[in-house]
Amino acid sequence: MSPDRVKKLLMITIPVLVLVLAAGIFFFNRNNELVLEGPQGEIAANETSSSEWAKFYPAHWDSYQANYANTEKTSHFDTKPYLTAIYAGFGFSKEYNEPRAHVYTIEDILAIDPARKKAGASCFTCKSTQVPEMMQKYGEKYYLMSFDEMKGQITEPIGCLDCHDPKTMELRLTRPALVEALQRQGKDIENISQQEMRSLVCAQCHVTYYFYPETKKITFPWDKGVKADQILAYYDEKDFAEWVHPDSGAGLVKPRHAEYETFINSTHQSAGLACADCHMPYTKVGNKKISSHVWQSPLNNIEQSCTTCHRNGTDWLINRVETIQSQVKQTQDLAGEAVVEAINELKISQAAADVDQAKLKEARELHRQAQWYLDFVVVTNGYGFHNPTETLNNLGRAIDIAHKSAKIAREARGLK
Ligand code: HEC
Ligand code: HEC
Ligand code: HEC
Ligand code: HEC
Numbered sequence: 001m002s003p004d005r006v007k008k009l010l011m012i013t014i015p016v017l018v019l020v021l022a023a024g025i026f027f028f029n030r031n032n033e034l035v036l037e038g039p040q041g042e043i044a045a046n047e048t049s050s051s052e053w054a055k056f057y058p059a060h061w062d063s064y065q066a067n068y069a070n071t072e073k074t075s076h077f078d079t080k081p082y083l084t085a086i087y088a089g090f091g092f093s094k095e096y097n098e099p100r101a102h103v104y105t106i107e108d109i110l111a112i113d114p115a116r117k118k119a120g121a122s123c124f125t126c127k128s129t130q131v132p133e134m135m136q137k138y139g140e141k142y143y144l145m146s147f148d149e150m151k152g153q154i155t156e157p158i159g160c161l162d163c164h165d166p167k168t169m170e171l172r173l174t175r176p177a178l179v180e181a182l183q184r185q186g187k188d189i190e191n192i193s194q195q196e197m198r199s200l201v202c203a204q205c206h207v208t209y210y211f212y213p214e215t216k217k218i219t220f221p222w223d224k225g226v227k228a229d230q231i232l233a234y235y236d237e238k239d240f241a242e243w244v245h246p247d248s249g250a251g252l253v254k255p256r257h258a259e260y261e262t263f264i265n266s267t268h269q270s271a272g273l274a275c276a277d278c279h280m281p282y283t284k285v286g287n288k289k290i291s292s293h294v295w296q297s298p299l300n301n302i303e304q305s306c307t308t309c310h311r312n313g314t315d316w317l318i319n320r321v322e323t324i325q326s327q328v329k330q331t332q333d334l335a336g337e338a339v340v341e342a343i344n345e346l347k348i349s350q351a352a353a354d355v356d357q358a359k360l361k362e363a364r365e366l367h368r369q370a371q372w373y374l375d376f377v378v379v380t381n382g383y384g385f386h387n388p389t390e391t392l393n394n395l396g397r398a399i400d401i402a403h404k405s406a407k408i409a410r411e412a413r414g415l416k
Helices: 003-032 050-054 058-069 102-110 114-126 131-144 147-151 176-184 194-203 228-238 259-263 275-279 298-305 314-351 357-378 388-412
Strands: 282-285 288-291
Touching: 050 058, 058 102, 058 282, 058 288, 102 114, 114 131, 114 147, 176 194, 194 259, 194 275, 228 357, 259 275, 275 298, 282 298, 298 314, 314 357, 314 388, 357 388
Parallel strands: none
Antiparallel strands: 282 288
């Protein structure tokens, strides 16, 4: 062949080869990333029983069932003994367990210490697919009902209906408190990106909240922003306290599992990740790939959760997570001691005969702040991994403010 013909032949064959290769890669990937798209069958609009959904989504059902293997139930008090002192006078001081799998919510809530039932029917809000139905049935009265009034009516744990529209299988938000909080922030609820939804479905429950005075309605305190200082400013403006600490006399507020708030503006969130990227990674079931429906520590399946992006290997990753978490734990213990010291000083001062009331008031106010920043970290699952710098910053504030509180409490009774 003449060089000219070779050139011509190549000019034809190369593009054809490239096309064939591209099509091959495209179909290979498509096949490999095969996930069920769209609805596979008719599910009733209010189907609260996940086992009914299972008929059409057996692979997802199997994945969901695997949550039962996660039986571990541990108390926060085992690793953080100072908590009983800081929660004195409040239900949380009686019992406070670490979370476990979604499927155990009903079992766990029914076994809870009676001291924790005061919050009433609202306790069930993050525990069952039947909650939106109950809210519809009872309207605003739902929030005022007692724990025992609701108890017998709720049997289903967290399930498909909490996150999916049964007709389209799209992700959707079923909890009014989140939708209302987003609306107050001016967010266009109808135009939320899919990637945001992959975090927001979790933000229905993995957030801090409070019971609005009088109506007892579950409300997210996000109007000034979702960060610890912004939420505290929101409560301060409302002059809101959940309880008064018996030893210090300070009016306190209690954060709850603020995973979503902590994740916002973290390295991973600003890099575009969502909760589901680490906690619901693609996983192979037979010849299919589905989003894992086992909600667990991503360290249990690190190859799926992390090494898709991080090529440094699992040992490196585990080491990074452990380093972050042990540093957070160490600083958290320091903050715990500092807050307990403030409480102890306040206890002596408020019992003293001759006290400077202005200083006592100031020291109590500082106790409120210090405990808030500490507790915001304590109750947020993941031991700081979701946002290491911010977590340590909050603990730094807690330590500083608690020392000031203790100092001013001592000054209130004339000590230097
Ligand atoms: C309807 C409320 C609700 C929704 C929605 C929800 N969770 Fe949970 N989640 C909970 C509760 C409540 C627990 C604690 C259960 C217990 O201890 O009985 C929990 C526990 C967990 C745990 C801990 C399991 C363990 O082994 O300790 C992880 C991880 C988790 N959820 C991740 C997620 C992710 C990720 C999403 C979003 C894709 C999500 N959750 C959506 C309420 C919810
Ligand atoms: C806590 C929220 C949550 C619950 C509960 C939940 N899912 Fe999902 N599901 C998700 C998320 C997040 C995705 C990923 C969606 C995406 O990326 O578009 C998903 C994806 C899916 C998909 C699409 C294919 C895939 O694997 O990505 C199906 C089908 C599905 N889920 C079925 C179910 C069934 C059946 C149940 C009940 C047994 C269930 N889900 C419970 C959050 C949930
Ligand atoms: C970059 C990956 C990543 C993202 C994104 C992420 N997490 Fe996590 N999450 C982790 C790691 C790592 C842990 C620590 C697990 C451990 O200590 O075993 C964790 C722990 C948790 C736990 C406690 C589970 C346990 O077994 O202790 C919960 C609950 C949780 N995350 C919820 C969320 C929610 C809700 C979001 C989104 C707002 C989210 N996570 C986003 C990686 C992630
Ligand atoms: C979708 C991609 C993606 C996944 C999945 C992911 N990461 Fe990352 N991670 C990033 C990006 C992007 C950064 C920012 C730094 C960079 O560009 O490497 C980062 C940063 C980090 C850092 C350093 C920053 C910090 O906040 O300390 C650690 C540690 C880390 N990731 C651990 C993990 C672990 C553990 C998991 C699994 C639980 C995980 N990542 C899952 C993309 C990802």
